[in-house]
Amino acid sequence: MKMKKIKFLLLGLLVSLSMVNCSDDLDDVIRPASNLEISEFIYRGLNFWSLYKADVPDLANDRFESDAERAAFLEQFESPEATFDGLLSPNDRFSIIRDDYIELENALSGIRRSTGMRFALFNDPSGNGNVFGLVRFVINNSPAQDAGVQRGMIFTGIDGVQLTSNSDLGAIFAQDAYTINLADYDANTEVFTLNGTDITLNQVELTINPVHTARTLSIDGEQIGYLHYTGFTNEFDDQLNNAFAQFQADGITDLILDLRYNGGGSIETANDLSTMITGQFNGELFIRQTYNEDRNPDNQFDRLFNSNIGNGNSGAAINSLNLTRVYVITTGSTASASELILSGLDPYIEVIQVGTTTSGKFEGSFLLYDSPNFRRTDDINPNHRYVMLPLVLRSVNANGLTDYFDGFTPDIQIAEDFSNLGQLGVQGEPLLDAVIDEILLGRRPSTDVETRELPAVFYSDQNDILYQRMMNE
Structure with missing residues (x-):
């Protein structure tokens, strides 16, 4: 009889331990989020931050009388991606959503x-x-x-x-x-x-270090700086600043900034690059960032020309050239933060654009995570990795210029000829030669050059998760 009691007690203890272990295992298992749960995050983020919120009636603050009514509306979408697309304005050409924020974070760091x-x-x-x-x-x-x-x-x-x-x-x-x-x-x-x-x-x-080619060209006694810069990636701001230190040491008098394949990136890096080109406008407005009607009163922000790398005074001193003129090579692949250089500098110095018309993107973004304040560090939802990169701000230059949907048209129009590309930064490359002629002779290129940009059906950058994005950092 006593043995039966002992066996019963042991069996009960094993069952209890098994239940505790199962409970622990359940706590460790991530419950996959439902489509509705992710769609609720999407709606909340776009309703709060979307630059074009006013264009989308379903994002109006008084659109739904109850949470249940909003949930019923969101349940009609078959996927989070469909919800996102269904809540975008026709004017929004660049907002994206991804199902893995790790991939986006790596891309932002240049990986x-x-x-x-x-x-x-x-x-x-x-x-x-x-x-x-x-x-x-x-x-x-x-x-x-x-x-x-x-x-x-x-x-x-x-x-x-x-x-x-x-x-x-x-x-x-x-x-x-x-x-x-x-x-x-x-x-x-x-x-x-x-x-x-x-x-x-x-x-x-x-x-990827975006400072692809930086060299000084000695031509007819002139020292001309050339920089082929492929993306505004703030992790490489020091390398960018070092390139300008070399331009300083070489005593360049003119700068050719080649942004023909630069789809954008960090707004702060664009701010710093503009100061590297100039340097004599510290404290003046580079661009103003404005937001939707709800967010603008608390978030409107003026980015100023400044003397240090990064947002603040803690970064390295910027190596400035104090130029009053810059030559910028552009194509249809030139977008967002690259176009900020054209827009932000135009009120202050002569900007001579060579190439073809730019993309026309003046809006900026930042990552929205599924957390109470949409930040990665604040109690993020562990049940999914969806992240949004919506348009949240528009850039306005010191003269009030914004909404340049059609891009910037070059002063000297010349397109790349696929049968005669030449080498970047080397004389004989047609766009570079056109700029050199302008610098040395004030002469526009001859009329027999290609002026029509051949339309592409696919760009390798399209597989880049940050293709033509401008980031508020």
């Missing part, structure tokens, strides 16, 4: 998954339905550079298959590895011919 080959795809001029690729530049210290890829290379196939207008381009170039099939182009016959050279490229995580 990208890439082969290092930056390219554009175009329709075959013959109209045969084929597509060809053109290498625009190669990221330094990347697999593409190691493999011998060079600016100006043309490819017509991937992995031995001809690219066409029906190809799934996004999927093809998202592969972990692929082989480009190089071709030559005959401008007289407009025919592409495979030349037998194939290059295999691997996607890796790259930390």
